[in-house]
Amino acid sequence: MRVVCAPDKLRGSLDAAQAAAALAAGVRAAGGTPVEHPLADGGEGSRHTVQTACGGAVVDVDSVDALGRPATTRFGRLDEGTAVVEAAEAIGWDAPATAEHDVMRASSAGLAAPILAAVRQGARRIVVFLGGTVTMDGGTGLLASLGAQILDADGKPLAGSGADLNRIHFVDLAPARRALAGVELVAAADVLSPLFGPDGAAHVFGPQKGATPAAVELLDDGLRRLAPLLGAGSAAGGGAAGGLGAALLALGAELVPGAALVRRLTRFDERLATADLCLTAEGKVDAGTDAGKTVAAVVSACADAAVPCVVLGGTVTPEADRLYERGATAVLPIGAGPRDLDTALRHAADDLTRTAYAVCRLATAQLRRQDARV
Amino acid sequence: MRVVCAPDKLRGSLDAAQAAAALAAGVRAAGGTPVEHPLADGGEGSRHTVQTACGGAVVDVDSVDALGRPATTRFGRLDEGTAVVEAAEAIGWDAPATAEHDVMRASSAGLAAPILAAVRQGARRIVVFLGGTVTMDGGTGLLASLGAQILDADGKPLAGSGADLNRIHFVDLAPARRALAGVELVAAADVLSPLFGPDGAAHVFGPQKGATPAAVELLDDGLRRLAPLLGAGSAAGGGAAGGLGAALLALGAELVPGAALVRRLTRFDERLATADLCLTAEGKVDAGTDAGKTVAAVVSACADAAVPCVVLGGTVTPEADRLYERGATAVLPIGAGPRDLDTALRHAADDLTRTAYAVCRLATAQLRRQDARV
Numbered sequence: 001m002r003v004v005c006a007p008d009k010l011r012g013s014l015d016a017a018q019a020a021a022a023l024a025a026g027v028r029a030a031g032g033t034p035v036e037h038p039l040a041d042g043g044e045g046s047r048h049t050v051q052t053a054c055g056g057a058v059v060d061v062d063s064v065d066a067l068g069r070p071a072t073t074r075f076g077r078l079d080e081g082t083a084v085v086e087a088a089e090a091i092g093w094d095a096p097a098t099a100e101h102d103v104m105r106a107s108s109a110g111l112a113a114p115i116l117a118a119v120r121q122g123a124r125r126i127v128v129f130l131g132g133t134v135t136m137d138g139g140t141g142l143l144a145s146l147g148a149q150i151l152d153a154d155g156k157p158l159a160g161s162g163a164d165l166n167r168i169h170f171v172d173l174a175p176a177r178r179a180l181a182g183v184e185l186v187a188a189a190d191v192l193s194p195l196f197g198p199d200g201a202a203h204v205f206g207p208q209k210g211a212t213p214a215a216v217e218l219l220d221d222g223l224r225r226l227a228p229l230l231g232a233g234s235a236a237g238g239g240a241a242g243g244l245g246a247a248l249l250a251l252g253a254e255l256v257p258g259a260a261l262v263r264r265l266t267r268f269d270e271r272l273a274t275a276d277l278c279l280t281a282e283g284k285v286d287a288g289t290d291a292g293k294t295v296a297a298v299v300s301a302c303a304d305a306a307v308p309c310v311v312l313g314g315t316v317t318p319e320a321d322r323l324y325e326r327g328a329t330a331v332l333p334i335g336a337g338p339r340d341l342d343t344a345l346r347h348a349a350d351d352l353t354r355t356a357y358a359v360c361r362l363a364t365a366q367l368r369r370q371d372a373r374v
Numbered sequence: 375m376r377v378v379c380a381p382d383k384l385r386g387s388l389d390a391a392q393a394a395a396a397l398a399a400g401v402r403a404a405g406g407t408p409v410e411h412p413l414a415d416g417g418e419g420s421r422h423t424v425q426t427a428c429g430g431a432v433v434d435v436d437s438v439d440a441l442g443r444p445a446t447t448r449f450g451r452l453d454e455g456t457a458v459v460e461a462a463e464a465i466g467w468d469a470p471a472t473a474e475h476d477v478m479r480a481s482s483a484g485l486a487a488p489i490l491a492a493v494r495q496g497a498r499r500i501v502v503f504l505g506g507t508v509t510m511d512g513g514t515g516l517l518a519s520l521g522a523q524i525l526d527a528d529g530k531p532l533a534g535s536g537a538d539l540n541r542i543h544f545v546d547l548a549p550a551r552r553a554l555a556g557v558e559l560v561a562a563a564d565v566l567s568p569l570f571g572p573d574g575a576a577h578v579f580g581p582q583k584g585a586t587p588a589a590v591e592l593l594d595d596g597l598r599r600l601a602p603l604l605g606a607g608s609a610a611g612g613g614a615a616g617g618l619g620a621a622l623l624a625l626g627a628e629l630v631p632g633a634a635l636v637r638r639l640t641r642f643d644e645r646l647a648t649a650d651l652c653l654t655a656e657g658k659v660d661a662g663t664d665a666g667k668t669v670a671a672v673v674s675a676c677a678d679a680a681v682p683c684v685v686l687g688g689t690v691t692p693e694a695d696r697l698y699e700r701g702a703t704a705v706l707p708i709g710a711g712p713r714d715l716d717t718a719l720r721h722a723a724d725d726l727t728r729t730a731y732a733v734c735r736l737a738t739a740q741l742r743r744q745d746a747r748v
Contacts, residue, residue: 284711308736308739310732310736313711314711314712315710315712316711316728317710317711324735329735329736329739330733330735330736330739331728331732332729332732332733333707333708333709333710333711333729335707335709335710335711335712336689336690336691336707336709337658337687337688337689337690337691337707337709337718338689338709338715338717338718339712339713340712341712343712344712354690354705355706355707358684358704358705358706359704359736361698361703361704362682362684362703362704362733362736362737363737365682365703365704
């Protein structure tokens with residue numbers, strides 16, 4: 001029995017590759033043949049996950065972090081002229097800025113260096129994974145660093161930050177567009193938020209980025225002011241990564257759901273073609289799981305390929321039932337019993353292995369029984 | 375798909391019949407045909423569980439509780455002259471004695487009335503489910519109430535209690551044997567403890583019955599003194615129900631593992647013959663599960679019948695792996711994620727239903743897939 005192990009990360013305990021390895025151990029113990037295929041939804045870890053599946057060089061790039069201090073970031077070079085850049089690796093939570101984080105000062109400028117480096121090295125297509133940034137500057141830092149003119153009422157250039165948003169009076173994107181001429185831009189979002197408004201970047205993601213209620217209002221006003229200057233409107237995903245989605249759209253990028261893109265880039269559907277079973281997993285399987293996340297993408301791909309798909313979760317809420325409507329075969333929790341979250345996180349790998357083992361044995365037993373009857 | 379739902383109780387949340395109904399709901403939702411077959415291991419709830427499967431009248435009997443106060447207990451009348459008596463229903467935790475419980479004063483005398491009533495009503499075979507009593511009198515209360523002579527050093531009769539044990543000098547079982555002449559006695563134990571010693575009734579079960587460390591020593595001495603007088607030796611199960619196992623052995627009873635007996639009485643193996651899958655469950659699947667408990671008996675029966683068997687548990691410890699050696703197809707937890715025990719107990723029925731649903735969908739999906747290929 002060939003079993004594709006295609007989990008997302010289990011936040012707080014395992015990255016996607018570790019989760020895939022844990023599932024594979026259970027499959028192997030049950031006599032199955034595991035195929036490890038870690039996935040991601042476009043957020044943190046997406047570049048690494050894609051390169052785990054696709055290979056390709058990783059190129060280090062000198063840049064600045066979200067607070068403008070010198071930092072090293074990277075991009076990945078896939079085949080056929082495609083480069084992958086992860087915003088979280090340049091201006092994300094793991095960047096050195098975190099400790100003295102300030103969402104009003106934070107800038108997406110640091111994302112320009114890896115993009116421009118990829119262009120210089122001949123990339124004809126650049127995938128930018130959004131999500132996981134500490135910024136809320138509507139992508140103005142990136143735009144300015146790519147050469148766009150962003151001016152205040154006095155015609156003075158602004159470098160781009162959350163605090164600058166309400167001072168912007170004029171934007172000329174042409175220089176930035178020229179810098180990326182001939183390059184296909186693909187922005188992969190893991191959220192559907194628009195740039196501004198009650199469901200926009202500031203209101204939904206501001207608080208978790210450290211914005212006070214007053215700062216949230218200020219940032220939302222600024223992003224609303226920015227929207228017509230970018231010609232970005234209220235596209236879903238424009239609010240991804242503090243408005244980077246809208247900025248990339250304004251540069252002509254295609255904005256796609258991250259989970260679907262990772263599925264395509266890693267050729268997940270080809271992996272499924274010869275599979276007997278697929279196991280996927282994430283930390284918490286809930287209502288959000290059905291809204292464009294990795295696990296939902298896996299379930300849909302399996303439904304298309306008529307491969308049974310079992311979803312495993314550290315936590316499984318009743319809303320996870322929606323995955324059945326999408327075509328999931330089974331949704332099962334992995335936790336061994338009543339316990340606290342820390343204990344659960346510590347045991348995640350072992351729990352994945354045990355549950356994968358049980359699931360594969362059950363699948364195999366039914367097949368054996370059927371064989372015996374036929 | 376015909377799915378036998380054969381759980382034990384989930385202590386603290388569901389009795390076996392409720393657990394079977396919860397599993398059946400999941401099976402039904404997945405399009406399977408459930409067959410509810412609640413089981414027990416010989417402890418509390420065993421009579422009720424057996425009669426749920428086998429039917430038969432329930433006969434109320436006037437008796438006394440473990441502290442000698444008037445109480446009503448009962449026995450069940452199965453077909454073919456078999457009666458079932460549950461010690462826990464006469465002298466158990468749920469009997470009125472519990473509140474002012476005193477393990478030294480407690481007596482098994484109250485178990486005599488339902489046994490004698492069953493004999494009077496023509497029972498030729500009496501099954502006594504041990505386990506769940508509050509007594510530690512080595513069964514002397516029962517023996518005395520059945521007519522046995524139990525005398526102290528001065529030749530004065532003792533009524534039988536934990537406190538009396540060290541005063542016993544002489545036992546004549548003949549009158550008790552005469553009272554049960556022609557009746558086949560079967561004692562069903564849910565534990566393997568011998569009458570006395572470090573693994574004996576007093577040391578293992580005394581503390582949970584309220585015995586202080588000093589009382590445990592006193593009781594163990596008394597049971598050790600009783601053993602040769604009963605001719606009971608160190609048989610496994612002699613320590614069941616505070617030594618009732620040894621007393622019934624002395625009366626010529628066959629002592630059998632309760633789970634296996636319930637399996638036989640309820641004709642569980644016949645139910646399995648046409649099953650495609652069997653689901654069993656208990657509250658905590660651990661090392662003890664493999665030692666003669668219901669779930670282990672179900673796994674063995676399924677292995678004999680070549681029916682895939684999935685074991686579900688509120689808690690599943692690593693020691694539950696032994697069930698795989700016994701032939702279990704899969705062992706899975708039902709809990710939806712990290713949480714406290716109370717929450718888990720409250721959600722047990724729903725969790726069983728959800729997990730049964732997922733398991734049946736997985737089993738069916740594999741069968742469908744195989745059908746499509748054949």
